[in-house]
Amino acid sequence: MNKTLIKKYNIPGPRYTSYPTVPFWDLEAFTKDLWMKSFKRSFIESNSDQGISLYIHLPFCESLCTFCACHKHITKRHGMEDPYIKTVLKEWDLYVNEMPEKPVIKEIHLGGGTPTFFSSENLSLLIKGILEPSVLHADYEFSFEGHPNNTTKEQLQALYDLGFTRVSYGIQDYDPKVQAAIHRLQTFEQVEKVTQWSREIGYTSISHDLIFGLPFQTLDSIKNSIEKTKSLLPDRISFYSYAHVPWVKGVGQRGFDEADIPKDDEKRALYETGKQMFLDLGYEEIGMDHFALKSDQLYKAMKNQTLHRNFMGYTTNTTQLMIGLGMSAISDSWYGFAQNVKTVKEYEALVASGEIPVFKGHLLSEEDLIIRQHILNIMCQLETAWEEDRMAFPQLASVLDSLKEAENDGIVHMGNERLTIPEAAKPFIRNICMAFDLKLHQKQSETQIFSMTI
Missing domain, CATH: 1.10.10.920 (Arc Repressor Mutant, subunit A)
Incomplete structure (x- = not known):
């Protein structure tokens, strides 16, 4: 370059x-009533043909990763799982009650936070509750984000039995010094184990997330991480630029010195090196920050010009309506956006009172x-x-x-x-x-x- x-x-x-983008939403013109009109319009226009997408935000993490800019709730109290799942299902009921016909589900994505914080029993309860009043689209696709350290074979099997075929594992980097700086300690052996379990169970698309530009990363460490990735050959790779935004996320991204972060030519060299290694392995670059094998549906969507992008990133599913469930989740009707409140306590209280927990948005x-x-x-x-x-x-x-x-x-x-x-x-x-x-x-x-x- x-x-x-x-x-x-x-x-x-x-x-x-x-x-x-979210910072430029017109908050003054937005109301919850106008959002619901936008939601209903989109549902009527698209449900029977396209179907709808669901993004479900599962916010709990047992520890804070300092590279992460997501909305999360740090806790080791797994007793919070049950009331949260019940609240998400009640929020879904509030939306379903506004629908003139059964929703046709084309896509479900579980994000976080750490979805695999939740037990396999609670994950099953969640998905069964979502599907109970719904109809499955002929081409549905379900996916979730897994943490290599706490994803169990039971969770993988339970979600697969409910229709999940895609899983994305957050790797970030294998270098111990980098892992210590970002507070994300996990071994290659653990990643290898969950990847192999996924394949054995039958998952057809496995993705690994890597980040370039993390503190203490060098050309040697990025090469080492990709060499390890090579041995597992995931179907997709997300190769994200580290977004250093401590003014947004506060102390979480102040766990290392600014001088420890690769910048400018040094950071770009990390990406160019990684990109060339991925291409040499047979991956194709998809849009921005993504790579996929030619056998993967993401590559096929790019070639067929059906690739889509929404708050979940690049996707093979083009749906006009995406409903976000859970704390901080964002919904998209194409004609408008709406974001839920950002704390678990407020989210659970609003839903318990029978309110859809939206607090801001934008009407296009x-x-x-x-x-x-x-x-x-x-x-x-x-x-x-x-x-x-x-x-x-x-x-x-x-x-x-x-x-x-x-x-x-x-x-x-x-x-x-x-x-x-x-x-x-x-x-x-x-x-x-x-x-x-x-x-x-x-x-x-x-x-x-x-x-x-x-």
Whole structure:
């Protein structure tokens, strides 16, 4: 990669799992009643054909990992499992009661936190409760995030028996010094064991999450981590840039000195080295930060141009409506976003009172919807077009003008009412999306709120 371009474009920017991004939601115009109208509209339009997606947030972790920016609740009290599961199921009932017909479930993803904090019995109780008033889509896919240290064979079997075929394990790095810094201690042998269990049981897509740019990481340590990954050959790999945002998450990311974190050319070298090793192993790069074997559905979705992106990241399932259940979970009706309250106590209290526990959100304007589609096209297909009138918007000319310098730098091609990003310019995807992000330009923050783009 051209080091000059990396320095030039390595600026704070969103990861674009939504548009508008959360910091630029119009909170004043949002109400829970308007959100429910948006939800019902989307359900009626899409349920019988596409089906719906469910994201279920299971927030409990027994210890704090300092690289993590997710909403979590640190506890060793497993007695909290039962009331939380009951609350999630009651929240689901509140949504189901607003549906004119049975929901058709196409996708379920269990995220966290640490979903495998929960016992196999409680995980089974949760999924059975979700499915009881529902119908399964013909092409449904269920997935969950597993912690290698506490995922048991019983949990894997219980979820597989309920239809789960995908599991993602958070590895991050195998170097003991890096693991100590991020407070995520796990051995390769433990990862190997849960990966082998998953294959033996019948999981068809196993993913490993790795992070580059962590404190104390070096070229040697990243090579070592990928060599270990090579021996297990997971179907998918997420290779995320470490988002150092201590101003957002406070003391959790202050467990090491700023000087210990690889930056600029050093950090980019970690990614380029890892990327080349993945390509050499037969993986294909998918969008941004993801790699998959050609046998995996994520690769096939990219080739078929059916790849989708939402708050769960890249997915093979395109659903208009995604309902987020659990503390801090975000729902997406395509026409609007809504986020649940962020503490377990408040979440359980609101649901117990019969309220859908949404506390903020955003209702998309017609202009928002057009921009959202352009950004989704760029993130998933590395291109977008505006030859159709429905994809034009008043500020388009100024957006394209702002990309002239990027075009001169070779990171984007424009012409014939179409924009494309060359394969070699994938590291700059977020920068190209930022040109379309009208909300970002209209409400520039005086303080940094996003991680660096490259």
